[in-house]
Amino acid sequence: xxxxxxxxxxxxxxxxxxxxxxxxxxxxxxxxxxxxxxxxxxxxxxxxxxxxxxxxxxxxxxxxxxxxxxxxxxxxxxxxxxxxxxxxxxxxxxxxxxxxxxxxxxxxxxxxxxxxxxxxxxxxxxxxxxxxxxxxxxxxxxxx
Amino acid sequence: xxxxxxxxxxxxxxxxxxxxxxxxxxxxxxxxxxxxxxxxxxxxxxxxxxxxxxxxxxxxxxxxxxxxxxxxxxxxxxxxxxxxxxxxxxxxxxxxxxxxxxxxxxxxxxxxxxxxxxxxxxxxxxxxxxxxxxxxxxxxxxxxxxxxxxxxxxxxxxxxxxxxxxxxxxxxxxxxxxxxxxxxxxxxxxxxxxxxxxxxxxxxxxxxxxxxxxxxxxxxxxxxxxxxxxxxxxxxxxxxxxxxxxxxxxxxxxxxxxxxxxxxxxxxxxxxxxxxxxxxxxxxxxxxxxxxxxxxxxxxxxxxxxxxxxxxxxxxxxxxxxxxxxxxxxxxxxxxxxxxxxxxxxxxxxxxxxxxxxxxxxxxxxxxxxxxxxxxxxxxxxxxxxxxxxxxxxxxxxxxxxxxxxxxxxxxxxxxxxxxxxxxxxxxxxxxxxxxxxxxxxxxxxxxxxxxxxxxxxxxxxxxxxxxxxxxxxxxxxxxxxxxxxxxxxxxxxxxxxxxxxxxxxxxxxxxxxxxxxxxxxxxxxxxxxxxxxxxxxxxxxxxxxxxxxxxxxxxxxxxxxxxxxxxxxxxxxxxxxxxxxxxxxxxxxxxxxxxxxxxxxxxxxxxxxxxxxxxxxxxxxxxxxxxxxxxxxxxxxxxxxxxxxxxxxxxxxxxxxxxxxxxxxxxxxxxxxxxxxxxxxxxxxxxxxxxxxxxxxxxxxxxxxxxxxxxxxxxxxxxxxxxxxxxxxxx
Numbered sequence: 001x002x003x004x005x006x007x008x009x010x011x012x013x014x015x016x017x018x019x020x021x022x023x024x025x026x027x028x029x030x031x032x033x034x035x036x037x038x039x040x041x042x043x044x045x046x047x048x049x050x051x052x053x054x055x056x057x058x059x060x061x062x063x064x065x066x067x068x069x070x071x072x073x074x075x076x077x078x079x080x081x082x083x084x085x086x087x088x089x090x091x092x093x094x095x096x097x098x099x100x101x102x103x104x105x106x107x108x109x110x111x112x113x114x115x116x117x118x119x120x121x122x123x124x125x126x127x128x129x130x131x132x133x134x135x136x137x138x139x140x141x142x143x144x
Numbered sequence: 145x146x147x148x149x150x151x152x153x154x155x156x157x158x159x160x161x162x163x164x165x166x167x168x169x170x171x172x173x174x175x176x177x178x179x180x181x182x183x184x185x186x187x188x189x190x191x192x193x194x195x196x197x198x199x200x201x202x203x204x205x206x207x208x209x210x211x212x213x214x215x216x217x218x219x220x221x222x223x224x225x226x227x228x229x230x231x232x233x234x235x236x237x238x239x240x241x242x243x244x245x246x247x248x249x250x251x252x253x254x255x256x257x258x259x260x261x262x263x264x265x266x267x268x269x270x271x272x273x274x275x276x277x278x279x280x281x282x283x284x285x286x287x288x289x290x291x292x293x294x295x296x297x298x299x300x301x302x303x304x305x306x307x308x309x310x311x312x313x314x315x316x317x318x319x320x321x322x323x324x325x326x327x328x329x330x331x332x333x334x335x336x337x338x339x340x341x342x343x344x345x346x347x348x349x350x351x352x353x354x355x356x357x358x359x360x361x362x363x364x365x366x367x368x369x370x371x372x373x374x375x376x377x378x379x380x381x382x383x384x385x386x387x388x389x390x391x392x393x394x395x396x397x398x399x400x401x402x403x404x405x406x407x408x409x410x411x412x413x414x415x416x417x418x419x420x421x422x423x424x425x426x427x428x429x430x431x432x433x434x435x436x437x438x439x440x441x442x443x444x445x446x447x448x449x450x451x452x453x454x455x456x457x458x459x460x461x462x463x464x465x466x467x468x469x470x471x472x473x474x475x476x477x478x479x480x481x482x483x484x485x486x487x488x489x490x491x492x493x494x495x496x497x498x499x500x501x502x503x504x505x506x507x508x509x510x511x512x513x514x515x516x517x518x519x520x521x522x523x524x525x526x527x528x529x530x531x532x533x534x535x536x537x538x539x540x541x542x543x544x545x546x547x548x549x550x551x552x553x554x555x556x557x558x559x560x561x562x563x564x565x566x567x568x569x570x571x572x573x574x575x576x577x578x579x580x581x582x583x584x585x586x587x588x589x590x591x592x593x594x595x596x597x598x599x600x601x602x603x604x605x606x607x608x609x610x611x612x613x614x615x616x617x618x619x620x621x622x623x624x625x626x627x628x629x630x631x632x633x634x635x636x637x638x639x640x641x642x643x644x645x646x647x648x649x650x651x652x653x654x655x656x657x658x659x660x661x662x663x664x665x666x667x668x669x670x671x672x673x674x675x676x677x678x679x680x681x682x683x684x685x686x687x688x689x690x691x692x693x694x695x696x697x698x699x700x701x702x703x704x705x706x707x708x709x710x711x712x713x714x715x716x717x718x719x720x721x722x723x724x725x726x727x728x729x730x731x732x733x734x735x736x737x738x739x740x741x742x743x744x745x746x747x748x749x750x751x752x753x754x755x756x757x758x759x760x761x762x763x764x765x766x767x768x769x770x771x772x773x774x775x776x777x778x779x780x781x782x783x784x785x786x787x788x789x790x791x792x793x794x795x796x797x798x799x800x801x802x803x804x805x806x807x808x809x810x811x812x813x814x815x816x817x818x819x820x821x822x823x824x825x826x827x828x829x830x831x832x833x834x835x836x837x838x839x840x841x842x843x844x845x846x847x848x849x850x851x852x853x854x855x856x857x858x859x860x861x862x863x864x865x866x867x868x869x870x871x872x873x874x875x876x
């Protein structure tokens with residue numbers, strides 16, 4: 001982490017959601033940029049070098065899981081939090097298996113969003129691995 | 145024993161005759177007799193003088209042979225006649241050949257016979273020609289005249305000798321006689337008296353002691369005072385000339401004496417004369433025999449011709465049979481082949497055309513056998529392929545039925561019976577339409593098949609059949625068989641597939657719905673929270689509570705909405721059922737009590753006489769009833785009609801299976817006919833409010849319970865929803 005506040009990339013096809021989250025993050029002292037689709041997200045990923053990515057699963061040109069896979073291949077240490085409007089257990093498990101730091105179900109409260117971002121940023125990679133297992137297990141148990 | 149003996153003899157004799165007359169024995173006798181006849185004939189022709197003696201023998205022999213031949217011929221003809229009458233193979237041809245041969249033989253032999261008789265007569269007559277007779281007479285005359293000359297010479301010589309001897313005295317006589325004998329070259333000189341007393345003799349040949357005594361003729365002649373000369377055959381060879389001359393008397397008292405001189409005749413002359421004499425006498429004899437000779441020869445010839453003719457006819461029959469035999473075999477062979485016996489092989493004999501024909505026939509049957517074997521092989525192969533095909537068809541999971549162009553079911557594989565839950569093997573060779581009369585549930589399928597039959601095109605159609613375990617959807621493909629021989633119908637049970645597709649569609653619907661609802665909810669909640677967070681410190685404290693309250697409401701409603709969407713997603717995502725035994729009456733009653741609050745709504749529950757307990761998911765089932773009741777109430781209310789709903793449940797029997805039937809009848813506007821089948825599809829509603837998923841969820845849940853739900857319009861007014869559930873639901 002640099003002295004600068006962390007840069008967060010918000011990827012969502014809904015401009016309202018992007019703007020709102022950006023505003024909230026700015027208020028909280030984070031830097032935030034947004035991308036409306038896969039192409040913009042890739043561009044921002046390579047040029048802006050974000051510290052964290054908030055990634056929507058459903059986008060018009062590409063699905064978030066593929067993008068997650070892609071980003072994780074380019075930078076294994078990249079912290080990515082998935083957002084989804086239809087949080088199924090299967091998708092959550094898939095995302096965390098692929099290295100997502102957290103899985104947020106829409107609609108989300110500000111408090112939950114910020115908590116998730118904070119905890120994700122604070123964790124180093126090893127902790128991320130531990131976190132993944134923690135997340136997977138309860139979901140699996142709850143719906144078995 | 146005694147009585148048996150004559151019988152035994154009789155049968156023995158009969159068998160002997162039979163044995164002698166059957167087989168090759170007659171031919172053997174015939175051959176032997178013919179050889180004997182030929183021998184005698186050659187004997188007879190060599191020496192015609194013996195003909196007379198042999199004639200009877202030859203004649204008898206020829207008659208015996210003829211009889212034998214006739215018997216043989218009669219036998220052959222009888223056989224031929226019998227064959228002809230029985231229409232035995234080849235008998236007609238044999239008869240025709242035999243008649244031709246017989247005609248030919250009779251014609252040719254009669255011509256030859258005619259000419260032979262003619263030549264025979266002419267030949268024998270020519271032997272006794274006038275010129276030959278004359279020549280023979282002349283030759284005889286010639287030999288006689290030459291002898292006459294000689295005789296006269298000898299007579300003169302004898303007269304001279306008698307003159308000489310008469311001059312001599314008796315005592316010199318002996319000596320002179322000897323001298324004369326020597327001089328004259330006479331064979332014998334003797335002097336006799338008329339009494340027959342030998343006076344004196346001299347013989348040239350010493351071996352003979354006594355002179356030959358003159359015959360009475362000579363004595364007579366001498367007594368008549370005449371000289372005698374004759375040509376006599378000698379005892380040894382040739383002829384002798386005998387001359388007798390009267391000796392002149394010297395004294396009258398002297399007894400009469402005569403001189404006999406015997407001269408030898410010249411050998412050659414004698415031989416020639418003899419030959420001529422023989423020839424003449426032979427000729428005379430033959431001339432005498434001419435008439436009987438002609439008769440004998442004619443008879444012999446006739447006999448030989450008869451024999452030849454008979455033998456030829458017999459031979460003709462034999463040869464005809466021989467010629468026809470292979471044809472007969474061929475005919476029999478052909479008939480055998482025509483009857484289907486292709487293994488027929490005839491014995492080929494000879495290198496002629498018939499032999500070639502027989503070989504060709506054998507070749508043909510061999511080829512036929514080959515062809516038949518090949519045919520059988522290909523038939524077997526075809527059978528194997530059919531078996532193979534049957535096995536393949538049997539192992540197919542799709543049902544395959546073939547129907548011929550008369551609408552008869554020709555074949556059906558195992559899967560088809562399994563899918564339709566009907567033993568189609570019992571319905572083979574039956575009409576398609578009969579199938580539906582035996583199994584009414586198959587009517588939709590048979591209707592579709594019949595409907596497409598006349599089109600002669602491939603078709604594909606989905607058919608729904610009401611099976612005991614619920615509605616079954618079949619995907620049917622019909623393909624016309626080549627040459628308009630019928631149709632092959634292939635069908636698959638796509639119920640599960642459709643279910644899966646439907647589930648997938650549901651999943652997709654749920655996903656979209658979640659996205660479309662939850663996405664806008666996100667900025668709403670975030671905005672509300674942000675509003676409160678940002679502006680709470682800025683508003684006066686008396687209004688802060690209001691702001692907090694408002695934002696809290698927004699957030700709560702968003703949360704509620706999220707919960708609803710999640711619930712729906714859960715339905716769509718098709719989790720398993722939690723089955724338990726439930727009393728249906730109680731369950732319906734419980735749901736109905738929730739609707740009792742509105743006094744304008746009237747509900748009637750028609751209970752089943754017996755208690756019905758089913759293994760179902762109670763929560764899902766409540767959802768079903770809830771959705772159906774809500775749907776009925778809303779439909780009536782929208783049409784401003786009274787809410788009067790009758791719910792009934794009872795057990796029914798369909799196709800020998802027990803079903804639970806639940807009906808929910810309203811008195812609303814009913815359902816448009818074109819919507820009757822689609823109202824259970826998602827978003828097919830014609831109501832103003834509602835998600836359009838209510839009935840779809842009902843259908844989904846009922847199908848998850850292996851049931852069937854459909855809608856009907858009742859006769860008066862209103863609609864009726866009918867649910868059929870099998871009374872046993874398998875655990876999934």
